[in-house]
Amino acid sequence: MSVTDDAIEAIKQMIVDGELKPGDRLPREADLAERLGLSRNSLREAVRALSLIHVLDVRRGDGTYVTSLDPSVLMDAMGFVVDFHRDDTVLQFFEARRVIEPVVTGMAATRMPREDIDGLATLLDSLGDSPTAEELVANDLEFHRRIAAGAGNPVLASLVESVSGRTQRARTWRGITQEGVTERTLSEHRAIQQALAQRQTDVAIALATVHIAGVEQWIRQTLVDQP
Structure with a gap:
């Protein structure tokens, strides 16, 4: 489990234990980080993650x-996290992506129209400097x-879209x-x-291959190999 995940879990536990109640303001960042034994950066990332859900x-x-x-809000938010951490089959989909998408990308190198390739650069530029996680993933999928x-x-395109989704x-x-x-992600x-x-x-x-394998490795470490 990553340091950020540890920080997320610590804050969630404070809420579950009733130490932080609905409407309560979190302690100052420096104080909370020291109390939880976390770096301020890890705490900041945890707050960002929990705010996004x-x-x-x-x-x-x-x-x-x-x-x-x-x-309804809480169940949806926690369900997002719980579903992800319990769904081992997500790794199988990443394995499938690693097998299929590099081949499809190689085919596109010879068949994709020049204007469509140029459009990929425009798509990446449209993301801006500080996209949200949702914006990054939407751009990634597209x-x-x-x-x-x-x-x-079209058969391969449909298969990629189904697996990727x-x-x-x-x-x-x-x-x-x-x-x-x-x-x-943008560099790759x-x-x-x-x-x-x-x-x-x-x-x-x-x-x-390297791009997809990198995400797969993160999934393996975060989802499968954690105790």
Whole structure:
């Protein structure tokens, strides 16, 4: 389990134990980090993650508060996390992606129209400097969908979209909890786009394999290998 996951668990436990109640303001960052034995950076990432799934409400210039914890909101938020950590089959979908998508990417290197390859660069530029996890994943899904379509095989494109869609929650949780994931994802996507633009089939296949395997390895460490 990552340090950020430890921080998330610590804050959740304070809520479950009743130490933090709906509407309560969290202690100062420095005080809470020291009390929980965490770095301020890990605590900050945990707060960000819990705010994205609506357990905490970050009010700029005011502080961070526990939400009303309306049962429907809380169940949806916690269900997001619990479902991800219990669903071992997500790793199987990433394994399937690693087998299928590099081949499809190699096909796109020879078949994808130039204007569509240029459109991939525009798509990546549209993400901006500080996207949310949801925005990053939406951009990621669209990037891979366009490449699959560019391979010129509708059957493979449909298969990629189906398999990729089943990994959305895992990718969102990675975007929330893994430090530097936005920069890494964009860097890898840009490298793939450039390989496609240069019609470098073997390079495109290799880059796609490394890209997907990196996410798969994170899933394996976070989901499967944790005690």
